[in-house]
Amino acid sequence: MQAERPFVMSIAGYDPSGGAGVLADNKTFEQLKVQGLGVCTAITLQTESECLSLNWQPLEEIVSAIDILMKNYHVESFKIGVIKDAQFLTQIVEKIKSINPEAKIVWDPVLKSTSEFSFFDLNTISELENVLKHIDLMTPNYHEYQVLRENHLFEKSENSCSVLIKGGHRKDQLGTDVLVQSGKEISIHPTDKTSVYYPKHGSGCVLSSAIASHLALGKNIEDACRNGKLYIEKFLKSNPTLLGFHV
Ligand SMILES: Nc1ncnc2c1ncn2[C@@H]1O[C@H](COP(=O)(O)OP(=O)(O)O)[C@@H](O)[C@H]1O
Numbered sequence: 001m002q003a004e005r006p007f008v009m010s011i012a013g014y015d016p017s018g019g020a021g022v023l024a025d026n027k028t029f030e031q032l033k034v035q036g037l038g039v040c041t042a043i044t045l046q047t048e049s050e051c052l053s054l055n056w057q058p059l060e061e062i063v064s065a066i067d068i069l070m071k072n073y074h075v076e077s078f079k080i081g082v083i084k085d086a087q088f089l090t091q092i093v094e095k096i097k098s099i100n101p102e103a104k105i106v107w108d109p110v111l112k113s114t115s116e117f118s119f120f121d122l123n124t125i126s127e128l129e130n131v132l133k134h135i136d137l138m139t140p141n142y143h144e145y146q147v148l149r150e151n152h153l154f155e156k157s158e159n160s161c162s163v164l165i166k167g168g169h170r171k172d173q174l175g176t177d178v179l180v181q182s183g184k185e186i187s188i189h190p191t192d193k194t195s196v197y198y199p200k201h202g203s204g205c206v207l208s209s210a211i212a213s214h215l216a217l218g219k220n221i222e223d224a225c226r227n228g229k230l231y232i233e234k235f236l237k238s239n240p241t242l243l244g245f246h247v
């Protein structure tokens with residue numbers, strides 16, 4: 001008999017190319033042997049090289065889908081992806097915590113797609129502070145971290161969650177991610193610096209859903225980030241196009 005798999009939910013956008021969003025997240029969940037669920041925040045029309053349109057789902061429908069799924073399945077951890085604004089995030093997190101206060105939450109704050117399509121309403125950054133206390137980990141890329149910091153998000157570290165600053169766009173140490181936890185910094189380097197990594201559309205989605213999977217499997221935040229890094233490295237080495245293989 002197979003062991004029970006913990007449930008993990010992706011609350012993210014739909015990308016019909018499957019490179020990013022709920023499809024990419026659920027491919028990752030399957031590979032990491034957790035049971036995936038998916039609630040769409042937005043329907044996008046995009047390929048790996050361009051984003052053509054974005055239609056937000058009504059917030060009440062998103063929250064009601066989370067409610068129904070959580071009442072049927074005990075969901076251990078969540079990966080939240082593209083979100084319209086701070087109000088969306090706050091209501092989603094409040095719903096999750098009202099049903100399972102122990103649930104682990106990872107938020108990948110996608111401000112723009114690699115193809116420069118804007119997602120999150122930057123005017124609402126100042127309203128994020130309260131909701132961050134209920135999130136376990138945020139995973140901004142290097143540019144997103146700078147924008148959030150310039151908007152004073154991480155000023156009161158006691159109010160912040162753990163932050164994994166991803167290094168896929170760094171010029172100095174390409175591929176080194178930095179985990180900031182209670183003011184301490186832990187660098188997570190690529191395991192094999194000589195390897196060729198092919199930059200990929202949606203790699204931030206794959207990393208954050210791999211981390212959410214490892215949290216559901218019982219790892220702490222640091223170990224989940226280290227294991228997520230091993231998974232994303234395999235993914236980035238998989239093939240030289242912008243769409244990767246989950247191996
Ligand atoms: N060229 C690369 N070499 C090594 N690791 C990379 C490379 N590009 C991305 N990564 C890794 O992939 C993950 C996603 O990072 P990043 O590309 O910065 O996120 P995003 O897709 O959100 O912009 C991180 O773990 C990062 O270190």
Ligand SMILES: Cc1ncc(COP(=O)(O)O)c(N)n1
Binds near residue numbers: 021022112115204205
């Ligand atoms: C639905 C959805 N979610 C996330 C991203 C970000 O991915 P990337 O920054 O790699 O384009 C995206 N393009 N689409």
